[in-house]
Amino acid sequence: MSVDMGDFWIVTAVAAAGTFALRYSFILVMDMISMPRAVTRMLRFIPAAVLTAIVVPAVVFHTAAGGTSFDWRRTLAAGIAAAVAWKTRNMPLTIAVGMAALWLVKFLAA
Amino acid sequence: MLTRFDSMTAGARAVAPILLGVAPFAMIYGAVAVAAGVTKAGTMGMSLAVFAGAAQLAAVGLLAKGAPAAVAIFTALVINLRMVMYSASLAPHFSGLSPLEKAPLAYLLTDQAYALSIARFCADGPPVNKPWFYFGAGIALWAVWQCCVAAGAFLGAAIPASWELDFAIPLTFMALVVPAIRDRACGAAALAAGLAALAGRVLPYNLGLVLAAVCGIGAGYLFEQRSGRHVR
Incomplete structure (x- = not known):
């Protein structure tokens, strides 16, 4: 339609x-x-809370034409990328390693 | 402190690594909207006016299924509720600007512009002019987004779905959030938000995201209150 x-x-x-x-x-x-003190103290948790809430479901589940399901390949690739992010704090490297890990796992599992 | 111009270009340059995720998403919106029977002018018009990819895709998807306009509007706005949290988080960094100066900054607020800016504002390194850094990142994302929507509308989504480039988007946020977890209270906020997001995935309208964020903020706050008392 x-x-x-x-x-x-x-x-x-x-x-x-x-x-x-x-x-x-x-x-x-x-x-x-003027904001209440409690509110201003909560502000500093917004990045960690909101961004983690975006990341976790997006790397554990995969939505495709057939619907949304648990995706162990994404979860594994995300775990590797998280380790790289933790160790290097380098965004381009984190993205590159995460994508490469996903493609490699898909290739090996196919 | 960097000058206005240097801050703006630093913001624009910070956008480069995240384009891998943003560009295909914009093309998908453009291609999906045209395929659903929206005119090219409409596809671009919504992208310029709303400038929020997930909400645009949801609204077009609902209209294509014959949903009433009110349902599409409601869904788009609930999906964008998270913008209120970004607005609150950024507001202290923009204090002192006039309402007129703040308006374009608000229009340019996206997940990516927020995440890049807050990561830079909280990190060590040469201090930047914050509104101009944010503006540089926001306007660069805006330009790339609009061009890629147009490309998607005219050419179709040129990138096969099997590449799973959508995975680059959470990777971007992961790279930004990991350094932002600087102490145990932030860790508690992230852990609670992540678990709540998994549990809340079943909720409609992306409400799980907002709920999870509120859980995370609450957990971080309570953790800090408790550990604060222990120290004293």
Whole structure:
């Protein structure tokens, strides 16, 4: 079924305005109001918490045409990449080793 | 401290290693939207206006299945809820700017621009002009994203799915998050968030991500409170 372009432009306009509001929220207001101490102390955990929550399901499961399932090849490759990230703190190397490990494991397991 | 211009170019250069994951994702959105019957102008229009890949893909997918516009909007916004946390995390680094100066920075906020910037702001090394570093990274990602969406819309997704280049995206974030885990409280935050994300995967609208992030932040905070009392 083809997308109705009238609906599409409505979705685009409202999603754009809403997404901008979500992005602007704290960047705009944090100068204007004083945050409770507990909130400012929580801020430093945001990178570790949010990025880990993105990474873990994405490397343990694989979503393909057939649906989402546990993927041991990705999990293994991610473990190797995590060790590289820990030891070297080098992003290009982490990405290269992780992709190479995934391709190698897929090749060997095929 | 680096000058504005040097900070901006440092931000733009920091983007280079993560393009392997970003470029195919943008092409996929472009190709999927056109294949679903969206015009090329619409495909580019949404990408310019919303500028959030996962939300764009979800909205187009729902509309293609005949879902009402309200459902597509709701889903896109729930997927983007994590932006509020990024906004809170970055806000102290942008304090003192005028609301007008903050607006373009907010528009450019993405997972990648956030992760690259916060990693740099918290790392050792020559201090940068923070808003300009972030702007350099954000505008470089924006330009690459829009060009690759156009490429996907006109050429189709040229990269076979069997290469699994989508795996480069979590690898990027992994490379950024590992150095950010600097103490045991951060480790507790990451561990709790990772476990909660696995458990929350079954929730709809990507809500598991937000829930897991809240669990992680709470765990880190409580860990720090408890260990703080022990020290005293």
